[in-house]
Amino acid sequence: xxELSAITLAKKNDRKGQQWVFYxxxxxxxxxxxxxxxDVQVAEEMMQNGFLKFFQQIERFEYSGTGSLVAWLxxxxxxxxxxxLRKKTIFIVENGIDSVDExxxxxxxARIDARDIMNMIVALPDGYRTVFNLYAxxxxxxxxxxxxxxxxxxxxxxxxxxxxxxxxxxxxxxxxYE
Amino acid sequence: xxxxxxxLKDRLDSLSALDAGIVYSRETSWDKLAxxxxxxxxxxxxxxxxxxxxxxxxxxxxxxxxxxxxxxxxPVVQTQSGTKQPTNPASAIIETFQNQANEAREVNDAHxxxxxSNTKKSVSSPKAALNGSDVNSNIGFEEPIINCALPIxxxxxxxxxxxxxxxxxxxxxxxxxxxxxxQWQTPKAGNVRYNSNWVVHTNVLKEQEENEAFKPRKENxxxxxxxxxxxxxxAQQEEESNTNNNLSFQILQIK
Numbered sequence: 001x002x003e004l005s006a007i008t009l010a011k012k013n014d015r016k017g018q019q020w021v022f023y024x025x026x027x028x029x030x031x032x033x034x035x036x037x038x039d040v041q042v043a044e045e046m047m048q049n050g051f052l053k054f055f056q057q058i059e060r061f062e063y064s065g066t067g068s069l070v071a072w073l074x075x076x077x078x079x080x081x082x083x084x085l086r087k088k089t090i091f092i093v094e095n096g097i098d099s100v101d102e103x104x105x106x107x108x109x110a111r112i113d114a115r116d117i118m119n120m121i122v123a124l125p126d127g128y129r130t131v132f133n134l135y136a137x138x139x140x141x142x143x144x145x146x147x148x149x150x151x152x153x154x155x156x157x158x159x160x161x162x163x164x165x166x167x168x169x170x171x172x173x174x175x176x177y178e
Numbered sequence: 179x180x181x182x183x184x185x186l187k188d189r190l191d192s193l194s195a196l197d198a199g200i201v202y203s204r205e206t207s208w209d210k211l212a213x214x215x216x217x218x219x220x221x222x223x224x225x226x227x228x229x230x231x232x233x234x235x236x237x238x239x240x241x242x243x244x245x246x247x248x249x250x251x252x253p254v255v256q257t258q259s260g261t262k263q264p265t266n267p268a269s270a271i272i273e274t275f276q277n278q279a280n281e282a283r284e285v286n287d288a289h290x291x292x293x294x295s296n297t298k299k300s301v302s303s304p305k306a307a308l309n310g311s312d313v314n315s316n317i318g319f320e321e322p323i324i325n326c327a328l329p330i331x332x333x334x335x336x337x338x339x340x341x342x343x344x345x346x347x348x349x350x351x352x353x354x355x356x357x358x359x360x361q362w363q364t365p366k367a368g369n370v371r372y373n374s375n376w377v378v379h380t381n382v383l384k385e386q387e388e389n390e391a392f393k394p395r396k397e398n399x400x401x402x403x404x405x406x407x408x409x410x411x412x413a414q415q416e417e418e419s420n421t422n423n424n425l426s427f428q429i430l431q432i433k
Contacts, residue, residue, distance in 0.1 A: 031200075137186050
């Protein structure tokens with residue numbers, strides 16, 4: 001069974017098609033959810049809710065090649081996580097934005113193991129982690145992030161700056177990069 | 179998306195659950211998801227059926243109201259002589275209910291009579307009378323109604339009943355009547371009529387032709403006793419006059 005036939009079956013509310021989609025992309029979506037939500041059980045719940053919504057709204061999805069399904073699923077799962085975080089996360093406005101050279105930062109992350117990066121990101125506070133994920137990983141701008149989270153652009157920039165500083169200190173402390 | 183984001187994203191997306199330090203069983207997770215989907219279906223089905231039932235109920239109520247309205251609109255249109263029609267259904271319904279309420283109020287007003295403390299109820303009873311002026315006689319007891327101002331809906335005394343006589347009228351023979359030959363022959367009652375003015379024909383009663391079977395009933399009845407006495411008296415007078423006429427006839431013949 002390939003991705004297209006699985007989606008075709010899932011559109012007919014066929015359990016085998018739905019199962020194939022879930023088995024193929026479930027784990028990846030769980031890891032994405034875990035980047036936003038620290039708790040594994042909550043992350044799994046967000047991932048399942050994302051798939052549930054996907055299967056309910058699958059008629060609106062149009063398959064357009066490899067990667068389109070993952071992109072669609074990822075968007076849904078991230079939205080689920082953000083909805084969950086919006087209920088409980090308080091984004092504190094902090095003064096002072098440290099300017100970090102993005103080229104230098106890019107080199108640092110390129111040399112660090114992905115698992116260490118993941119652990120460092122998960123260890124960040126909710127507000128820092130969310131903004132860092134949306135800006136540094138997903139590539140959204142501050143304006144988009146402010147709209148998505150219902151905060152000001154200044155708050156988004158502040159949260160990102162504090163998240164980077166925290167990561168830098170951690171990298172130095174654990175001698176991950178010298 | 180900037181260059182840094184893409185590098186980081188690719189590296190993070192390449193992580194498996196095990197790399198991220200998660201013990202993940204896709205079968206268990208799928209079972210949970212399947213349960214959630216089943217529950218969602220049930221939640222979707224329930225509102226569907228309840229919605230259908232509610233819609234059906236609304237339709238039934240609407241049809242009933244519509245039928246009632248159609249029934250009530252006919253007299254309304256007739257009373258308004260067809261010149262004025264209700265502008266909308268709501269006003270028609272209100273108008274119909276108002277008409278019904280007014281009619282009900284009129285009927286109640288017609289029947290309700292408030293009893294004052296002075297009102298007395300007299301009950302008439304049948305009484306046999308000889309003269310017409312005595313027919314409408316009262317027994318003579320008056321029953322005061324309760325001294326209260328509450329409306330009494332049924333304040334009508336029972337209609338006075340016509341006198342009922344449970345006996346047969348006395349048979350009086352006319353001159354041309356055929357004589358009663360047996361005791362089973364029914365006597366004729368057509369020559370006695372009771373009315374406001376009593377008329378009793380003066381034919382002579384023949385005691386020997388009376389039906390013996392009716393005697394006990396007649397003796398117990400005052401009316402029959404009276405008629406019998408009256409007829410006896412009339413017969414005696416006629417007998418006397420006949421004897422007088424015979425005597426005078428004999429005297430004339432002697433002369």
